[in-house]
């Protein structure tokens with residue numbers, strides 16, 4: 001029989017994880033039997049099934065050994081180990097509620113807007129007049145697929161059924177190291193050398209990862225209970241948990257201190273097996289970081305984060321959540337852990353994962369669309385005939401940015417391209433946009449004679465226009481241009497290129513997005529994508545919705561409204577990402593010092609009634625930072641019938657006085 005090269009590939013992949021052919025072989029053969037020779041299922045997502053099966057197999061082996069050992073030592077009276085990990089691929093999400101629910105503020109029974117200070121009138125604000133609903137909303141609602149719901153991610157007793165001891169406050173990871181080199185030699189971020197007290201507790205109490213001296217550790221370990229964690233050994237003793245493997249070469253230990261977390265009411269010591277398994281998942285399946293680019297400092301940092309994430313669970317009532325019974329109670333109360341490997345369902349060039357560590361928020365219910373879609377009546381004029389010769393660069397070829405003179409498409413930005421050859425926004429252009437947004441001057445506003453927003457509130461006697469901000473547009477080359485798709489003046493239209501992740505912010509803001517890699521200043525992150533609606537249509541939606549979801553997703557495309565006498569309703573447009581949208585719908589608001597800026601981009605429609613709203617970084621953003629955008633909400637507009645959400649941005653510049661007042665009172669109470 002000819003040798004199947006797929007075996008070779010699978011072995012090679014597993015070898016990169018340090019797993020030998022001999023170890024993989026029985027697992028692989030078993031999988032092939034189970035999947036009836038369907039290699040795709042095994043190879044999919046970087047051999048994820050195989051990796052999972054391997055670890056399960058190892059875990060079972062370990063459990064079996066422990067069971068035998070326990071049986072011989074105490075007559076077999078051991079509690080059965082509970083399943084640690086439930087991983088249901090492709091689980092459907094719960095069905096959607098009425099689509100319009102999300103536009104209304106649940107608590108206040110009012111519309112909760114995303115109002116731009118610059119735009120002054122947000123989409124939701126528009127619709128508080130006496131206009132009667134005209135159309136019925138028939139948007140279809142698909143649900144996200146590819147959901148992994150990992151329930152039972154709970155702080156549990158050790159595999160042998162024993163619980164972590166009272167006051168357990170730390171975890172240690174032991175790795176083999178050459179004798180004579182016990183002390184850590186490298187200075188990595190967040191790692192520091194420290195001594196330990198007699199309980200094996202670190203003297204450092206800053207919550208950082210620190211190394212611990214071996215001599216004290218050896219003493220500590222004498223009376224330890226041992227639980228196994230992957231290939232390492234793990235011990236729980238006097239409030240410390242040690243993971244490690246000893247070898248003739250010696251050991252080095254990494255000390256995971258979670259003292260400060262234990263002070264939190266909803267933190268309980270997580271199961272280390274789960275921490276390791278989650279780390280495996282993230283690195284193998286999610287970040288795909290295994291390989292030459294793996295970064296040890298980042299990995300250790302992630303280990304700490306993962307430990308904390310799993311330690312926080314809803315329903316933990318005491319910081320002494322270490323006893324077995326308490327953990328069982330927590331188990332029942334804890335909500336599931338969610339993971340979706342790609343919320344875009346393959347519609348973007350890059351995968352965008354979703355991770356909900358403590359499950360306190362429902363999974364988002366919306367249909368992912370990578371580009372805007374007209375809902376019904378909006379007029380979006382896309383025709384080559386409408387693009388004049390001056391409005392494109394038909395004589396160009398290749399990359400416009402590398403030609404000696406800027407082409408016609410650079411005219412919109414003053415005869416210079418908005419982008420650098422590296423694909424970033426030019427410093428000066430970015431600076432001008434940021435300054436207009438943060439310090440708008442009177443002349444940055446224009447006033448329309450018949451404001452569509454005011455008209456939608458009161459069709460016959462509308463209030464005077466409150467002003468719209470004149471925005472700086474980027475103009476990208478497009479279909480009528482002679483350049484190619486790799487032209488440096490086509491950034492937004494090429495779509496998302498950075499690694500993003502939707503995650504639970506855990507700060508009262510619901511879901512948010514973060515970058516998984518460092519982003520230089522001026523990087524294009526994503527567009528705000530949704531259904532293109534007229535103001536009236538949005539109003540109709542709002543009127544038909546029942547009050548439920550506190551999050552809102554509409555946005556007005558009013559960057560050009562002041563330039564004409566009066567816009568028809570079909571031309572006064574907005575985007576609504578409530579039911580259909582892209583990852584941009586998860587960007588949360590931050591007052592003033594947000595790290596993203598929204599810039600209008602002309603691509604296919606020269607008239608600026610319709611345009612793309614693109615987000616760029618306005619400073620360097622580090623991996624794992626949340627990406628935020630200043631919605632420009634006027635929190636002080638108390639006369640406005642629509643209540644904005646209570647801001648939890650955490651910025652020192654937060655405009656939401658109510659929120660600030662609340663914090664002040666809370667702080668006073670704490671003194």
Ligand SMILES: C[S@@+](CC[C@H](N)C(=O)[O-])C[C@H]1O[C@@H](n2cnc3c(N)ncnc32)[C@H](O)[C@@H]1O
Nearest residue numbers: 509510511550551552585586588589647648649
């Ligand atoms: C465009 S959505 C952002 C994604 C949203 N967090 C989610 O979970 O789907 C806007 C909504 O997020 C919430 N939000 C955004 N920024 C916030 C902030 N700084 N403080 C509190 N809530 C915020 C509000 O409910 C707002 O209506």
